[in-house]
Amino acid sequence: MNKKIIFNGIILILFLSFNSLNAQDEEKKSNQDFELEIEAEYRYFYDDAAFNNQKQHFPSIAFTPEYSINWNKGYETLNVTGFFRLDVDDERTHWDIRELYYQKAKNKWELNIGLKKVYWGVAESNHLVDIINQTDAVESFDGEDKLGQPMVQFTYTTNKIGSFDFFYLPYHRKRTFSGEKGRLRFPLVIDKDDLTYESAAEEWRQDVAFRWKHYFGAFDVGLTHFYGNGREPLFTFDQLGNINAFYPVINQTGLDLQITHNAFLWKLESIYRSAKAQDFFAMVAGLEFTFSNIDGNGLDIGLLGEYLYDERDELALNALQNDVFFGSRIAFNDTQDTSILIGGISDLESSSKIFSIEATRRFGSSWTAEVEARIFSNIDVNEFILSNFREDSFLRFSISKYF
Amino acid sequence: MKKIVFILTVLITLGIQAQTPEELGLQIAKAAEQADLGFNSSTVNLKMTLKNKNGQTSERSLTTKTLELTEDGDKSLIVFNSPKDVKGTSTLTFTHKVGSDDQWLFLPSIKRVKRISSNNKSGPFVGSEFAYEDLSSQEVEKYTYKFIEAKGSLVVVEQDPVDPKSGYTRRLVTYNKDKGYRFEKVEFYDRKNALLKTLLYSNYKTYKNKFWRAGTFTMKNHQSNKETILEFSDYNFDVDLSEEDFTQAALQRIGG
Numbered sequence A: 001m002n003k004k005i006i007f008n009g010i011i012l013i014l015f016l017s018f019n020s021l022n023a024q025d026e027e028k029k030s031n032q033d034f035e036l037e038i039e040a041e042y043r044y045f046y047d048d049a050a051f052n053n054q055k056q057h058f059p060s061i062a063f064t065p066e067y068s069i070n071w072n073k074g075y076e077t078l079n080v081t082g083f084f085r086l087d088v089d090d091e092r093t094h095w096d097i098r099e100l101y102y103q104k105a106k107n108k109w110e111l112n113i114g115l116k117k118v119y120w121g122v123a124e125s126n127h128l129v130d131i132i133n134q135t136d137a138v139e140s141f142d143g144e145d146k147l148g149q150p151m152v153q154f155t156y157t158t159n160k161i162g163s164f165d166f167f168y169l170p171y172h173r174k175r176t177f178s179g180e181k182g183r184l185r186f187p188l189v190i191d192k193d194d195l196t197y198e199s200a201a202e203e204w205r206q207d208v209a210f211r212w213k214h215y216f217g218a219f220d221v222g223l224t225h226f227y228g229n230g231r232e233p234l235f236t237f238d239q240l241g242n243i244n245a246f247y248p249v250i251n252q253t254g255l256d257l258q259i260t261h262n263a264f265l266w267k268l269e270s271i272y273r274s275a276k277a278q279d280f281f282a283m284v285a286g287l288e289f290t291f292s293n294i295d296g297n298g299l300d301i302g303l304l305g306e307y308l309y310d311e312r313d314e315l316a317l318n319a320l321q322n323d324v325f326f327g328s329r330i331a332f333n334d335t336q337d338t339s340i341l342i343g344g345i346s347d348l349e350s351s352s353k354i355f356s357i358e359a360t361r362r363f364g365s366s367w368t369a370e371v372e373a374r375i376f377s378n379i380d381v382n383e384f385i386l387s388n389f390r391e392d393s394f395l396r397f398s399i400s401k402y403f
Numbered sequence B: 001m002k003k004i005v006f007i008l009t010v011l012i013t014l015g016i017q018a019q020t021p022e023e024l025g026l027q028i029a030k031a032a033e034q035a036d037l038g039f040n041s042s043t044v045n046l047k048m049t050l051k052n053k054n055g056q057t058s059e060r061s062l063t064t065k066t067l068e069l070t071e072d073g074d075k076s077l078i079v080f081n082s083p084k085d086v087k088g089t090s091t092l093t094f095t096h097k098v099g100s101d102d103q104w105l106f107l108p109s110i111k112r113v114k115r116i117s118s119n120n121k122s123g124p125f126v127g128s129e130f131a132y133e134d135l136s137s138q139e140v141e142k143y144t145y146k147f148i149e150a151k152g153s154l155v156v157v158e159q160d161p162v163d164p165k166s167g168y169t170r171r172l173v174t175y176n177k178d179k180g181y182r183f184e185k186v187e188f189y190d191r192k193n194a195l196l197k198t199l200l201y202s203n204y205k206t207y208k209n210k211f212w213r214a215g216t217f218t219m220k221n222h223q224s225n226k227e228t229i230l231e232f233s234d235y236n237f238d239v240d241l242s243e244e245d246f247t248q249a250a251l252q253r254i255g256g
Helices: A003-023 B002-014 B021-035 B248-255
Strands: A031-045 A057-071 A076-087 A094-106 A109-116 A149-157 A163-169 A207-216 A219-229 A234-237 A243-247 A249-261 A264-274 A279-291 A300-310 A322-331 A339-347 A353-363 A367-377 A394-402 B041-051 B057-067 B075-082 B090-094 B102-107 B112-116 B143-151 B154-161 B168-176 B182-190 B195-207 B211-221 B227-236
Touching: A094 B248, A149 B248, A249 B112, A279 A322, B021 B143, B021 B154, B075 B248, B090 B248, B102 B248, B112 B248, B182 B211
Parallel strands: none
Antiparallel strands: A031 A057, A031 A394, A057 A076, A076 A094, A094 A109, A109 A149, A149 A163, A163 A207, A207 A219, A219 A249, A234 A243, A249 A264, A264 A279, A279 A300, A300 A322, A322 A339, A339 A353, A353 A367, A367 A394, B041 B057, B041 B227, B057 B075, B075 B090, B090 B102, B102 B112, B143 B154, B154 B168, B168 B182, B182 B195, B195 B211, B211 B227
16 A cells, blocks of 8 residues: 555544644543554465465464554544564565544544444345455455555434445555465466556545445344445456456445344345446345354354345356355353354355355463364356365464463 | 332331232332432443352453433443453443343454344353343333342342243342342342342442442352352443443444
């Protein structure tokens, strides 16, 4: 990311913060907090690589420092979260400012200025509606890690008609792809700087987004619209087979809905995205049912089922065009917060399947351990995107220490 | 209100059974609710110590904000401060006098707000001996009542949960009628009507000359021999919170 914008952003936020600090003599009392997570990770891809120079063993270390200070009875805050990872794959060795924002809340409104992370949506197997932040694609396979997004966010919460979020997004961040040594890539190594923009303003295109969110009784509903540089690059091919990849200007309207009824959660996310090169509809719909406290000792077993549809068909970047997801979330509710998430996605039109397991547990008061496996099974060679990952099943172990 | 208490006191001391035990029990529960009316809002820090049967302990710390509402149940925000890996995890709960509560969970690692089912009343709260229903707002409508006995200033009332999803057949609550009907002890009977847990309240203090708050809750599970101790500190009844401090935006703010 452009160093200049980060620098200017920091200056602006610090300026705003100190201004506010000085203006609040009577509420001088501030609370500060610093925390550091150090994570040691080892990923092992047990199949021989599909492409030249790809490695099998990926030891890695990551640092996540967090600092926050709040004052004015907690109604004003400065939050900072950094991130740095050192990895065998040069592209996965990366740093980011996940968060660096000033926040002020007053009565019904809230203002956020700076780099921030915003999550939208209700589904588990795919996150369609969520579009504010660029995905940190080298960090994890599930797409839940995000890059900090520069923004001005204004939120207004009403008593009767829900909350309204307005976003001004002055800068676009490109997605990073695995490097030559890395797995989960295409035969051709994609350098993120080679990707261009449809917009002449490129990453400086001034983007906007809006969200309305409300709940009534068992219903939680969100309506969103985004207009700007897409977060997913669009891949097109000419007759010679050359790839042209770029970030299109998109309009995306999203709906997310959850009905919470007894032990059932019914979920729906859908989007309609339009760009000059491509218009499409996509959705994920499903349910989650939890058998709680089965053994009288706190054991919860949740069952998840979701159907995924994407009109882009095989061009869908995440390859979830007509698939079903089944999963189970097992929470022991013990003092170590042990939990396991098992899942499988199956393509309804081909043999392709992806299985996953994620298990976490705390040790002592400041250590956690995580085990993850992603298994690509019977991947159809005709899958445009997924076939590249057919040898990329992996096991991941990580241990984190919190200071 | 004072009149009811007076009549009750007279009835109990004279041992006159002018009312059924059910009516008397309900009156006592209402008197306790009445005595705690008008606190408006409060914040408190909480240290939770979990002891297993071998005496090994682990700790959690939380901050709770509560907003008193009279027409419907209270609203509350709970945020975890430790262990550090769950720091910032927070919940927003809208208690309802009738029907299930509305509850949202904020996961700070991915900044996700998730509406969660409040179906799981009997399950343990973060591995402790407190079930979710033990920590939720105590609304009169959530139980039916039966007066059992009075010993000096202590009054024992049986409370049967209305919700069939409760983990209990009944609770035996000991009130102290001379101290604003504060709770002194609760005994919990499981679905087989066997004694499951005993909760003792101690280190009481009054705030604003009216509101009794225990500094320590000790919950002992007689079946598993595990124990959880809650220690409350920095009670603040002057925070002057409003509904705007109990929204999903506020839930995200408190979790960072």
